[in-house]
Amino acid sequence: MKKIKSFIFLAVCIFSLQVNQGVLVNNSIIDNISNQSTIVSADSKGDKKNSSDNNIRQAKKIVKNLEKEPSEEKLLNAKKIVKKVKHKETKSSLKKRISKVEQTLIIDKADKAVKNLENNQIRENISDAQQITDRVKNDDKKADLNRRIQAVSNAITTRENDAEVAVKNLENDQNRNNISEAQTKTGYVSDSEKNADLNRRITAVISAIESREAQEQAAAQQAAQAAQDQSTATVYITATGKRYHLSPNCRGLNNSKSTSSTTLSDAEARGLTLCQFE
Numbered sequence: 001m002k003k004i005k006s007f008i009f010l011a012v013c014i015f016s017l018q019v020n021q022g023v024l025v026n027n028s029i030i031d032n033i034s035n036q037s038t039i040v041s042a043d044s045k046g047d048k049k050n051s052s053d054n055n056i057r058q059a060k061k062i063v064k065n066l067e068k069e070p071s072e073e074k075l076l077n078a079k080k081i082v083k084k085v086k087h088k089e090t091k092s093s094l095k096k097r098i099s100k101v102e103q104t105l106i107i108d109k110a111d112k113a114v115k116n117l118e119n120n121q122i123r124e125n126i127s128d129a130q131q132i133t134d135r136v137k138n139d140d141k142k143a144d145l146n147r148r149i150q151a152v153s154n155a156i157t158t159r160e161n162d163a164e165v166a167v168k169n170l171e172n173d174q175n176r177n178n179i180s181e182a183q184t185k186t187g188y189v190s191d192s193e194k195n196a197d198l199n200r201r202i203t204a205v206i207s208a209i210e211s212r213e214a215q216e217q218a219a220a221q222q223a224a225q226a227a228q229d230q231s232t233a234t235v236y237i238t239a240t241g242k243r244y245h246l247s248p249n250c251r252g253l254n255n256s257k258s259t260s261s262t263t264l265s266d267a268e269a270r271g272l273t274l275c276q277f278e
């Protein structure tokens with residue numbers, strides 16, 4: 001009986017020892033693992049924090065530099081860097097600063113585009129100026145730029161209309177006196193296609209005028225020649241008659257004994273008129 005009791009005691013001791021050891025082993029493993037993972041995550045957090053601080057530092061530096069000396073290139077670069085910033089408040093404040101600089105660049109560009117349009121008033125420059133002006137946020141500035149664009153646009157249209165009227169007038173009244181006005185007004189049309197079209201129309205009228213003048217000149221020459229021919233044409237007269245005759249065999253001359261020939265202009269100079277039989 002005593003042997004059995006001591007055996008049971010021993011068995012219980014061994015069992016409890018094993019259990020304890022097991023628990024100990026397990027605990028230490030768990031501790032170890034959790035310690036390690038804590039260390040690992042602390043390290044990566046530190047790295048992330050450092051790289052995020054670096055990003056912010058870099059972004060702030062670049063934005064400051066952009067503000068100091070704004071340029072398109074710096075603007076693009078700053079946008080790229082700030083995109084990487086994770087910290088929300090910092091990101092949005094940097095973005096605000098960038099868009100402020102962007103607006104000054106846009107206004108500057110719009111000013112230049114509008115000035116260029118005013119100096120070189122062609123439709124192509126209107127769309128350039130309009131596109132950049134549309135991106136200006138300041139209402140007063142935008143309205144001012146739009147007014148200037150509109151003024152140039154109106155001036156272009158007015159010049160085109162004036163030229164159109166002058167060319168149409170030339171087409172309707174194809175007179176040399178109308179050419180120079182059409183040419184001068186077309187000269188003010190800056191749109192190259194419109195200008196070329198108006199010039200083609202002017203050229204067409206000029207050649208029409210020239211061919212008409214050539215025809216008129218030929219006709220005048222013919223008429224002069226005919227008049228010349230006529231004045232030197234031979235006619236027949238009598239010593240006392242009041243008529244001249246185209247044919248020497250005219251019956252009006254039948255009774256005449258003094259028929260002679262002369263030129264028509266001489267007969268007319270003598271006040272003779274054409275015989276009624278002819």
Ligand SMILES: [Zn+2]
Nearest residue numbers: 245250252275
């Ligand atoms: Zn006669």
